[in-house]
Amino acid sequence: MTLRRRLLVAAAVLAVVAVVAGSAVVVVQRAFLVGRLDAEIAALAQNPRAVLLASQRAEGAVATAALSDVYVGRMTADGRLTTVLAPQDDPDLVPALGPGEQVPTPEGRATEAGTAQHVRVVTVTLPNGRAQAVIAVPTTPADVATRRLAVTLGLTGLVAAVLVGLLLWWVDRLGLRPIAAMTEAAGAITAGDTARRVPPGPPGTEAARLGEALNTMIDTTTATNERMRRFVADASHELRTPLTTVGGYAALHAARPAGPLDAAGRAEVDDAMRRIGDEAGRMRRLVDGLLDLTGLESPDALRREPVDLAAVLRDVASDLRVVAPDRVVTLEAPDRLVVAADRDRVTQAVVGLTSNAVRHTPAGTPVALRLHAVPGWVRIEVSDAGPGIPAEHLPHLLERFYRVDRSRSSGSGGSGLGLAVVDAVARAHGGTVSVASTPGVGTTFVLDLPDRPA
Numbered sequence: 001m002t003l004r005r006r007l008l009v010a011a012a013v014l015a016v017v018a019v020v021a022g023s024a025v026v027v028v029q030r031a032f033l034v035g036r037l038d039a040e041i042a043a044l045a046q047n048p049r050a051v052l053l054a055s056q057r058a059e060g061a062v063a064t065a066a067l068s069d070v071y072v073g074r075m076t077a078d079g080r081l082t083t084v085l086a087p088q089d090d091p092d093l094v095p096a097l098g099p100g101e102q103v104p105t106p107e108g109r110a111t112e113a114g115t116a117q118h119v120r121v122v123t124v125t126l127p128n129g130r131a132q133a134v135i136a137v138p139t140t141p142a143d144v145a146t147r148r149l150a151v152t153l154g155l156t157g158l159v160a161a162v163l164v165g166l167l168l169w170w171v172d173r174l175g176l177r178p179i180a181a182m183t184e185a186a187g188a189i190t191a192g193d194t195a196r197r198v199p200p201g202p203p204g205t206e207a208a209r210l211g212e213a214l215n216t217m218i219d220t221t222t223a224t225n226e227r228m229r230r231f232v233a234d235a236s237h238e239l240r241t242p243l244t245t246v247g248g249y250a251a252l253h254a255a256r257p258a259g260p261l262d263a264a265g266r267a268e269v270d271d272a273m274r275r276i277g278d279e280a281g282r283m284r285r286l287v288d289g290l291l292d293l294t295g296l297e298s299p300d301a302l303r304r305e306p307v308d309l310a311a312v313l314r315d316v317a318s319d320l321r322v323v324a325p326d327r328v329v330t331l332e333a334p335d336r337l338v339v340a341a342d343r344d345r346v347t348q349a350v351v352g353l354t355s356n357a358v359r360h361t362p363a364g365t366p367v368a369l370r371l372h373a374v375p376g377w378v379r380i381e382v383s384d385a386g387p388g389i390p391a392e393h394l395p396h397l398l399e400r401f402y403r404v405d406r407s408r409s410s411g412s413g414g415s416g417l418g419l420a421v422v423d424a425v426a427r428a429h430g431g432t433v434s435v436a437s438t439p440g441v442g443t444t445f446v447l448d449l450p451d452r453p454a
Contacts, residue, residue, distance in 0.1 A: 004172060004180070011168060015161065022153040029149055033142035037120045038106035041135045044070065045124045071095065071119065073134035074126075087138060090114045095121045095136045102132065108139065116140045174202050182211060194222055242279035242286075249276050289417035296424040302342040304452075309337045309346065309378060313371050316350050326364050333371035339378055340452040341429055349425040352418045353382040353445045360404075361386030373451065377431070380447040388439035397435055398423040422447070 071093050072085035079099020086093050093114030097103070103123045110118055116138035125132045181199045188196045197218065198211045249272040310333045317331045350369075357367050361384045370381040389397070393404045401416035419433075422445075426433045430450045437443040 007168060007171070011164060014164070018157055018160070022150075022157060025153065026146060026150045030142060030146040033145055034108075034120065034139065037137045037139065037142060041070070041106055041120060041122050041137050044135050045122050045133075069137060071134070071136040071138075073136075074131055075100070075123070075134050076131050081134060086114075087116075090116050090138060090140075093119070093136075093138065095119045095134065097121065097123075097134065109136070114138075118143070178202065178208075178211065182214060186214070189218060242282045245279045246276050286417070289421060296345075296421070296428045301428050302345060304340045304342060306338050307341045307343045307346060309339060309341075309371055309380065310334055311336075312343065312347055313350065313369050313380065316347065316354060317369055319351075320354050320358070320367065324358050324367075327358070328366040330366070330368045331371075332369070337371060337373065337378060339449065341449060345425045345428065346449070349422045349447060350380060350382070352422045353380075353447065356418055356445070357382055357384040357386070357443070374448075376451050377448045378451050380449070381444055382447075383442060383444040385442040388441055389435070389437040389443055390439060391437075394435055394437060398433060 069087045069089070070085065071083070071087060073081050073083050073095075075081045075097070077100070081094070081097060083094060091114075093116055094112045096110045096112045101123070102125075103109075103121055106120045106122045108118055109121045118139045119136040120139055121134065121136040123132045123134050178199070185196050185198045198214045200208060200211050202208055313331055313333050317329050320327070321329050354367060354369070357365075361367075365384055365386045368381075368383040370379075370383070372379055389404055396402045397404075398419050400420040402419075403416055423433045426447055426449070431448045434446045434448075435443065436446070
């Protein structure tokens with residue numbers, strides 16, 4: 001059962017309870033008023049002498065205040081009813097009684113004449129035994145009071161029903177209808193309509209915030225799935241080339257005629273084995289890069305410890321001078337700058353930036369490393385004086401498998417994962433990677449890490 005239907009059932013149950021309660025109040029109130037009338041005539045019936053005095057009043061005499069709303073009559077043995085005293089506001093009142101009928105306890109009766117339609121009546125045998133006194137009280141006041149109470153409760157209930165209806169409409173419009181629309185949209189998305197989005201709810205409501213959160217989650221999931229699709233496609237493409245090469249050389253070797261190899265044959269086999277080894281190395285580097293990226297996404301990817309970044313950059317600069325002796329490598333760093341970080345991962349990121357600078361610049365191009373503190377951050381810069389990178393490529397440099405020169409294969413241009421790994425290391429530390437480049441002047445990569453004292 002939907003929430004809207006449950007609310008409607010609850011409202012219907014409350015309405016039934018309200019009607020039953022109102023009816024009970026009306027019934028109880030009428031019973032109370034009628035009970036007072038019965039008590040009044042019962043008290044008069046207990047005093048026959050007073051009844052006799054009342055029956056002996058001269059016609060036209062003014063009744064006492066106690067008897068102003070009471071009917072007193074005398075019924076003879078032959079059943080003839082004579083009015084002795086009638087209420088002042090209903091002088092023609094005559095209760096409907098059968099000839100000689102006795103009513104020992106107060107009961108309701110209709111009337112034969114008068115404006116009142118019903119009375120409460122009781123009969124008392126007179127002391128002479130030849131007649132009985134009839135005492136009655138109109139129920140008009142009780143009827144009017146009961147009717148007014150019923151009308152008041154009815155109007156109150158109607159107003160309450162209107163207010164509850166407006167409240168339910170308000171809750172339905174601001175809450176239930178948007179949630180129902182969200183449920184429908186979620187079902188459509190689950191069924192495969194990935195372009196569907198949750199309609200926005202009324203501004204400022206929980207439904208609106210929920211809709212925004214759901215749309216954000218759907219967009220994030222869609223973007224993640226798209227990145228995963230591209231990632232799988234790119235990884236498959238990158239692996240296909242070396243696998244094809246390995247398979248081709250293996251097929252070439254299998255197609256050779258059997259027999260001993262001459263010098264040329266051995267040279268061909270050696271070249272094939274070398275190429276197979278190169279392609280296996282490329283696949284190993286690609287797999288290692290993918291494993292690195294996957295490992296950096298886990299919550300416990302880092303082992304934070306006190307790290308002297310100045311010492312790390314001095315080691316990287318020294319290694320770079322050995323690997324690329326033709327380049328001038330400069331380092332600007334304080335004597336000591338210690339933060340809480342993962343030393344191996346930070347070293348991996350800096351080496352990735354310097355390797356990228358060496359790989360994509362002409363031989364002899366200078367490389368500069370700088371380390372300094374900025375408010376809240378520690379900044380590592382790796383700059384080169386190479387040809388620079390066109391502006392249209394800068395937003396995509398940190399994407400997996402992205403290459404500025406699409407014509408280069410992974411064999412000459414790397415796996416395409418180096419800068420993605422650097423970005424993953426930075427994000428795992430809570431930092432960022434940015435790049436600035438001017439064609440013909442050079443490129444600078446900036447690695448910002450949070451300034452967390454060790």
